[in-house]
Amino acid sequence: MANISLKQIRAFVTVASEGSFTKAAERLHVTQSTLTSSIKALEEEIGLQVLDRSTRSVMPTQQGSVFLPVAKRLLRDLEDALDDLQMAAERERGSVAVCAASSFITYVLTPALAQLASDYPGIHVRLSEGTTRSVAQQVLSGEADFGVTTLFETLPELDSALLLTDAYGAVYAAGHALNDEKSPLTWNSLKPHKMVRLSQANGIRIILDREPRIAGLFDATAYEVSSVASLQALIKREFGFSVIPALAAKPLVMEGSQFALLTRPAIRRKLYVVKKKGRSLSPAALAMFQAMVDALDEMSADPAINIALTQDEVREFCRA
Numbered sequence: 645m646a647n648i649s650l651k652q653i654r655a656f657v658t659v660a661s662e663g664s665f666t667k668a669a670e671r672l673h674v675t676q677s678t679l680t681s682s683i684k685a686l687e688e689e690i691g692l693q694v695l696d697r698s699t700r701s702v703m704p705t706q707q708g709s710v711f712l713p714v715a716k717r718l719l720r721d722l723e724d725a726l727d728d729l730q731m732a733a734e735r736e737r738g739s740v741a742v743c744a745a746s747s748f749i750t751y752v753l754t755p756a757l758a759q760l761a762s763d764y765p766g767i768h769v770r771l772s773e774g775t776t777r778s779v780a781q782q783v784l785s786g787e788a789d790f791g792v793t794t795l796f797e798t799l800p801e802l803d804s805a806l807l808l809t810d811a812y813g814a815v816y817a818a819g820h821a822l823n824d825e826k827s828p829l830t831w832n833s834l835k836p837h838k839m840v841r842l843s844q845a846n847g848i849r850i851i852l853d854r855e856p857r858i859a860g861l862f863d864a865t866a867y868e869v870s871s872v873a874s875l876q877a878l879i880k881r882e883f884g885f886s887v888i889p890a891l892a893a894k895p896l897v898m899e900g901s902q903f904a905l906l907t908r909p910a911i912r913r914k915l916y917v918v919k920k921k922g923r924s925l926s927p928a929a930l931a932m933f934q935a936m937v938d939a940l941d942e943m944s945a946d947p948a949i950n951i952a953l954t955q956d957e958v959r960e961f962c963r964a
Contacts, residue, residue, distance in 0.1 A: 648689055653715050655682035656694055660712050663701045738928030739768040743782045744792035746773045747872060747892040756935035767928045776847035783918050789929035790919040794847035802918045805961045809912045811948040813905040815893045816885035830908045831858050838884035840875055841865040848888055857909045889913040890948035905948055925962055
């Protein structure tokens with residue numbers, strides 16, 4: 645492949661358009677000798693003369709005339725691409741994909757998206773719900789720029805930072821018998837009641853299954869569902885109670901369910917933000933990430949939810 649520079653192509657297009665080395669040099673803000681050298685180097689590299697020179701004017705040769713529209717298109721495409729890059733850098737354009745649990749999307753990413761849409765309306769955002777396993781998979785495959793999930797083991801292919809922790813509690817309908825229990829509830833006080841449980845693929849369930857202090861407490865689960873949304877429907881119709889973290893319980897509480905923190909033991913979930921190892925976030929993803937952090941900071945104070953990520957850790961995570 646010929647070793648042709650953009651400088652040489654731009655020199656050729658400008659001289660051909662102006663019909664004069666003098667005018668072309670003025671337009672490009674270079675000396676005429678520099679411009680002449682660029683054209684000479686171009687012709688030597690391709691082995692053809694592309695400009696006919698005379699005392700009166702300069703015009704493309706037959707081969708130069710064929711190359712001229714191609715050269716113009718190359719420069720135009722480059723300028724368009726650079727404009728796109730600049731607009732992306734200034735967050736006027738771009739796209740970002742984020743994968744997280746549905747409750748996190750509802751109570752953190754949706755407010756963050758509202759702010760992002762106001763500040764940077766040109767950014768396209770895709771939010772997708774995922775389980776603990778699928779969030780990591782989407783980030784590793786490049787389907788998501790970053791994700792929010794529980795982590796049960798260190799994945800060397802991912803950068804991660806602790807985002808928040810939230811406490812487990814019991815969630816039940818307003819008419820459930822647990823309303824008569826003394827507060828705070830203990831795990832043992834749940835034993836006489838029928839339980840609706842999340843499936844074993846859900847990170848909320850995995851944490852409880854790995855907790856030795858409550859091992860065997862809920863072996864006789866009556867109902868099992870795959871998502872918090874399905875859980876909400878059964879709780880509302882008084883099929884039983886469930887045990888979920890405070891952030892995940894918010895949709896159910898909004899629909900009229902009760903939520904009471906559990907003690908003896910107090911168990912907390914850890915949510916991490918993850919991205920591909922060593923991969924910096926794009927300007928659009930960085931804007932969404934910062935909007936997410938701001939939305940967390942603006943959440944109403946809740947003793948059951950602790951925001952763990954500091955601004956220094958935000959900068960470190962984004963720089964990694």
